[in-house]
Amino acid sequence: MNYTFNWSVLWSGQSGQWLLQGLITTLQLSALAWVLAVALGILAGALRTVPLAPLRWGATSYVEFFRNVPLLVWMFFWYFGVPPLLPRGAQDWLFSHGLEFWAGTIALGVYHGARMSEVIRSGIGAIPRTQFEASLAMGLTTFQAYRLVILPVALRLIVPPGTNESLNLLKNSSVALTISVAELTFQTRQIETYTAKAIEALTAGTLIYLALCLSIATIMARVERHYAIPGLISRTTAG
């Protein structure tokens, strides 16, 4: 291999600034998409377990369709396919306010909402049916039973798989580079293009992703211990 390393490209010129901007965009994109994904996930996950068939079917169709199609296709769909169908005013607003960022957020959030709902559904499924029946017997409505009894317990149960899914969302935010959102992977490519130093640029991007994933996993391990319901789950040594 005939390659001269030149690590200084990472801190000379604009590289450092680009990486920082990319990191910020990745975090913004992931955070917004995460909020959307969790909201959709709780909604769809809960609706898939309610005793009302049309609601269940609606939620099931959303989940089965969106999570079984590649994220990249959704990126293109929301970025190229949907905006031309919107009313003129909405189009103008989007084009002047970073269409690619919002399309990326929606694509990432709706796709991971479908995946998140499976995690939440499994959490709800782990709660004995009698809890729901007891809530109804106490005089709660179905909505109150979910809001006050089922969901609070289910959300505490799903911290470990929820963390895993959140990290998947963070890593998948890199797919947004295909619709030219200037996130971390995009900026890594940009440094490579300007400096022709592929290995240095990719190493920097890779290390930032690893550091992000590791630190989130470490924080969430603490959260998990804090929210674990004593006696309900046996803590396994998850990797």
Add this chain to the structure above:
Amino acid sequence: MDFSVVASNFTFLIVQGLIGFGPFIGGTLRLAIPAIVLGFALGVFIGLARLARAPWIRLPATIYVELFRGVPLVMVIFWIWFIIPQLLRLPIPEYGVALTAFVIFEAAYFGEIVRAGVQSVARGQVEAATALGLTATKTMAYVVLPQALKNMVPSLVTQTIVLFKDTSLASIIGYVDLTKAAQIVNNREIKPFELYLFIAVVYWICTYSMSTFARRLERRTA
């Protein structure tokens, strides 16, 4: 909305994009099937290496898994795309780059599934096999792995579906799969909504039939 664009380009999208016959070297299936087989084969070795008693085998395997599970697939594709031509001093076609990236990346995930499957086999099985006089290799091959494989089926199918969807990312480096085929048609026809919705449905039919097949398989083996 005008779905005639789908009808007039149907052959290109399906035969070239999904299957891989035509003027371009491409095809989602032509990439996905070898990637699944080779990724799983490498995954078995990595999963077993993670369970090895010798730290010099276990440690590299653990680092491998943790490294690739902490990095986006897009990043790995770019690594392979830049590194392999530098290493071999010759240009590599997109197909080779994509296949290498998928096998290396997915093997980390398959490895975790294999590890969990092997660990799910009751300890007594190993002890009984040892008591019967089987060597460690034979115990693994004839007693542990067959049982582990049965337990792994649901996760393996999930990961296979994930990999199948992931192959769409090969279009980033110019490999003509279903997604890239839709892009090519869209550049000429400018019908993004219809085209991307159509390939979404095609992907969905493939993944949904895989998961339906898996559910049936599970019921039969359970």
